[in-house]
Amino acid sequence: EEEDDEEEIDVVTVEKRRASSNSKAVTTFTITVRPKNAALGPGRAPPGELILKRCVPIHQQHNYAAPSPYVESEDVPPQKKIKSEASPRPLKSVIAPKAKSLSPRNSDSEDSERRRNHNILERQRRNDLRSSFLTLRDHVPELVKNEKAAKVVILKKATEYVHSLQAEEHQLLLEKEKLQARQQQLLKKIEHART
Template identity: 50%
Template sequence: EEEEIDVVTVEKRPAVTPGDAGAISASSNTNTAGVRLQSEPCDHALKRCHFPIHQQHNYAAPSPPSPPPTKRWRTEAAATAVAVRSAARGEPARLPAFTRGNSTSSSDSEESERRRTHNILERQRRDGLRSSFLGLRDVIPELCRNDKAAKVMILRKAGEYAKRLVAEEHRLLLEKRQAEARQHQLLRKIESLKR
């Protein structure tokens, strides 16, 4: 089968003067069929000019998507929705965060204040820890005069010193029990001599 091709030709018509109007009307009566055949494609072509190209040649092609709404329109719509919900609940309208001009500055000031407080507490903790290490160093006989002792050395020597103190305590308790037993023996001997 031969493929049908639509060919549209546009011809420039000469201007019609009042004198030629009668001749044109007479000829139009005799050639009604021919004029009709020629005018219909022209009218059809003019009508087709109003449709997009993709609709003339491809009827299945979808229409081009409409452009998305602008960000400003979405912002205004969101603000309007928030105001409507607040009015329905009887609450004062609260503007979103992006409409408050001082939201960024207030958040920055809060962050700076929080950071400053954290730094102060951290400095106090470090000072207290350093004072504790210095006090522990002063009670250790081996390090009491060493001003440059490291924290690791202080902790190790403190552990060793604590073990020595525990052993010394046990020794002293044993001596105490022995002394008490010796005391009881002497008291009994004195009582026997008195008789």
């Protein structure tokens, strides 16, 4: 019974023709399938021949990298090239993170170096300023023994001391002028006595 159910497949014709629209050759296969047993069971197709035709273009080009023409287009897996074209990744996007990762380090090192130099200069300036205040304090008679005098006090007392020195200088200049005038008078008396 199994042998009666088998179907017989005959290749009836093989026609090779050239399409007029393009220069590609087309081969047509006509396959006839008919059952051996004429008796048909329930659900069988009506008697007759089942003819399958398939036209396959024969490519004349020798492109071995191209997919086989005998494979249906639906069965062809998507190529990697299409995927790469859909989401291109430029080379710059890969190199950019490295440049960015290096730039913060350089900027941090430059900032730390600049900050260190600024701290050194600021410390030196403060030391010079403190030394100048101590020297000024030692020249003010009221603050010579006051080692804890504030900077404001030092400046105030130093200003008062300078004003007192200027007043004293003015008095000394007046006294000098008087003495010079007295000297001139004495010299004239001496000359008059000699004559």
